[in-house]
Amino acid sequence: MTGKPATIKEIAKILNVSVSTVSRALHKHPTIGITTQLKVQALADKLGYEPNQNAISFQKGKTYNIGVIIPELSEAFFSAAISAIEDIAYKRNYTVLIAQSHDDEEKEIQLVEKMKNSRVDGLLISVAKTTSGFTHFDMLKRFNIPVVFFDRIPPLKNIHYVACNMETGSTEAVNYLLQKGHRSIGMINGPATLAASGERKEGYIKAMTKNRLKFDPSLIVSCNLTEQGTQAALDNLLAHKRRPTAIVTFNDYVSLYAIKHARNLKIDLDKDLQFVSYANLPLINYMDYAPVASVEQFPYLQGQKAADILLDLLSRKVQSTDEVQAYYNVMVESQLVENKIRNRG
Incomplete structure (x- = not known):
């Protein structure tokens, strides 16, 4: 031997x-x-x-590996989505290869190339916040590797995706604040490159106009989702002639950064300024001062549906490029969740 x-x-x-x-x-x-x-x-x-698994894979034309590219595994949203993807893949005898772009477009491009070279059967992707070009996804089509986008969706036609309805979520968030008596409501939005930023803005505008309030575009400020970027955005809103009494933030992390900065500025977060955010992540329960409400985006459900779609595409294995392909466009409805925990600061 x-x-x-x-x-x-x-x-x-x-x-x-x-x-x-x-x-x-x-x-x-x-x-x-x-x-x-x-x-x-x-x-x-x-x-x-x-x-010999390589020989078997070659013979069957499948590796039974699927790739997942996400911005940050450390974010509770994406870790929940990954859990769902792994649960679904395991039941179908697929192995999941996970990679992080760290919200960098160049790294995302490299990872797509590496996933292709690793011969994954299909790919699940949530795009980086800096991604502005999308030609690296065209390469996957040439190699007959199906792609399903989830949560962060590129502004492209003819793609498979699963996303949360951020427009209705934003409308709910603004309506909630209006019902609490706020009339000057600001928004700290995300980068313009993210489709979700546009959806949040549209929901904000619809809620304001439906309630017969004048839409002031200067009350919507974009940031790069970092702590420094959030601080600058908050400073911008606080200097506004119609200083907001409430602010809708892009997600719970941006809310955390904004609340921290507001406290450093000695702003009374019970009387003078309130926040509503998105994602409804567990970290809210551990904040001394938390947003008064957060829009639940159901990350596990998004991951589950995205994995189901990808594995369905792989099982059907459409070979003909002449065949008209139907695209899966799944929208998960959001839900505004009020934070019942009183501020502990």
Whole structure:
């Protein structure tokens, strides 16, 4: 014994049969008698033979690996989505390869290339906040690798995606603040490159106009989702001639940064300024001062639906480029969740 895995050729040589006979016996082919099958299997077990997965994948045209590219695994939203993807993949005998773009377009491009070179059968992607070009996804089409986008969706036509309805979520958030008596409501939005930023803005505008309030575009300020960017955006709104008494923030992290900065500025977060955010992440429960409400985006459900779509595409395996393909466009409805925990600061 050399310590190396036994091969079909070695089994065939010991039993003095052909390689094809051993291969068929291991696969319980009906043309191979039961006695031969038992002899082959017994020797394979004794020698510690294991099937060559690369050869099997080549033969079947599948690796049973799917790739997932997300901005940050450390974010509770994406870790919840990954849990769902892994749960679905496991049930269908697929392995999940996970990579992080760290919200960098160049790294995302490199990761797409690496996933392609690793011969993944399909890919799930939530795009980076800096991604402004999308030609790297065209390469996947040329290699017949299906892609399903989730949460952060690129502004492209003819794509498969799962996303949360941020427009209705924004409308709910603004209506909630209006009902609490606020009339000057600001928004700290995300980068213009993210489709979700546009959806949040549209929901904000609809809520204001539906309630017969004048829309002031200067009350919507974009940021790059960093703490420094959030601080600058908040300073901008606080210097506004119609200083907001409430602000809708792009997500719970931006809300956390804004609340921290507001406290440093000695702003009374019970009387003078309130926040509503998105995602409804667990971190809200551990904040001394939390947003009064947050829009639930159901990350596990998004991950689940995205994985189901990708595995369905792989099972159908559409080969003809001439065939008109229907695209999955799934929108998960958001839900405004009021924070019942009183401020502890």
